[in-house]
Amino acid sequence: MKKLFLLFCLILLSFDLNAQLFYSNEPLAHTYSIVARDPKTGEMGVAVQSHWFSVGSIVSWGEAGVGVIATQSFVNPSFGQRGLEMLKQGMTAQEVVDLLIASDEGRDFRQLAIVDAKGNSAAYTGSKCIPEAGHIVGDNYCVEANLMLSNLVWSEMSKAFESSDEPLAERLIGALEAAQNVGGDIRGQQSAAILVVKGEATGKLWEDRYIDLRVEDHPEPVKEIKRLMKVFRAYEHMNNGDLAVEKNDMKLAMEHYSAAMKMFPENLEMKYWTAVTLVNNGQLEEALSMFKEIFSIDDNWRKLTPRLTKVGMLNADEKTLEKIIKQ
Template identity: 55%
Template structure:
């Protein structure tokens, strides 16, 4: 049989074979993982958090929109469930209705794991029959935790318990405690690599650029949860920094000092936090205290001294010429 005839026969057999439904594409992430979706009953804020032994898990698993809902799509991940699910919620579907619609049109539903919380706190979760053990989920008051390819079957219960036990914490910190609890009982059987935390407002505003409240990702790290916790604490510190800047705009120097001090306490080694605290003290005519802070800053990074000379021009440093000279000539 010549080669041309053989190729013809193989092509004929291929065309005669029934087409298999496509449930996985090479570009889709294998985000076997554990996650949590939740709504804060007090503020209405919506959030999703996740950790996995997969690079940049936050770009595929976690989705949220202010005033709409939060979604985690994982296992053999169908990323379209994120934007499509939010569109269904935005159109008036409940979490359950949206999830049912997504699964109805998905031939790969048996290998998917999906969780949705809507803007009323209703939750819906699906763990496909062919998700890799240990796999499961637990639902609670306005939250759902879900996991697959875990080392032990204890992960969902541990996450749910940790979330319930930390109700006094702000929502992002509660989500991290749930992720920590999953890791403490074994977590992902493959280990760990990335994590993410996303929180949006419970109600959309006329300024959508302010509606995403927390958006933190650790794409590749030996201890992604520890790094995510550090980033969240840094985020809280910069909340104080932003409040301090706002106080400066309002000429509220005492308020600025309070906020910059609070930021500095959270991250005492951060030069910028120390620097603006010092500048606020100088503006309050507390020059000796300001000089004490500025001296080691200038030694460690001389560019801060250069920046200081530029501040009077824009009104951010309002000291006398003599005081400015003392600052700029610090040894």
């Protein structure tokens, strides 16, 4: 016990007073991340991966019509909310970075990146961020990393982002993949997150916060966040299909449900609503084979079906309903 105590004291003495203070008071998020804006849509986003639990809960910040922020290394969580408030006051990304860093005694241990709603971008890497550490400020984006296996991480992230023409969310995840492909975090992987907000605020938070996905603890979080992004796109089709049903546009609903089902053909719910829409479109025979497959796997969908006729979601008379149920 005495030897352990002496070792602990030696470790503490190897750092200056500020280092001790920030190591004990601030959460660690040694990681790689990207903040970016799509000039075509105005959408802004943050994507991050770290060998740290629930990295998205402390690193990622964003608000529609305002900007996006990634605060990492020995994280100063206040940078997120304070930074957004400063952006709201009309400051540029660079002005906010400068003010936040100047006001922080732990600045040498911080890493910070901001993109504002006009596409201005700025970043900072403290001199005591653990190598390999660095950042790149590009047009409408910043990439940043610390405690990396290789100093290629942020340049590869930049190349991946700039070379992609996919939607913003997929470009952000592509940057994370590029980082991981050259080694990523020297400690390995644990969590990842992606946040995308709209370019202009509507006041409807459920719409302004467009994408908010997290992988809190996983052996391959970047692969998992990419899988979740695909699921998100599929359910985006499902939601659009539901909206079309509300407007009684069954043709459009069918298009969206079919698109979702093609993305995840093993998903019973997507198949089920596609089958329901086929019935509503007068394509009963095509729907029956789908119902048969669904019911054979999970009989609860059979039990659900009669309830839909009661609320007008399934346009089937008694004879048609009986035919469906017997599948």
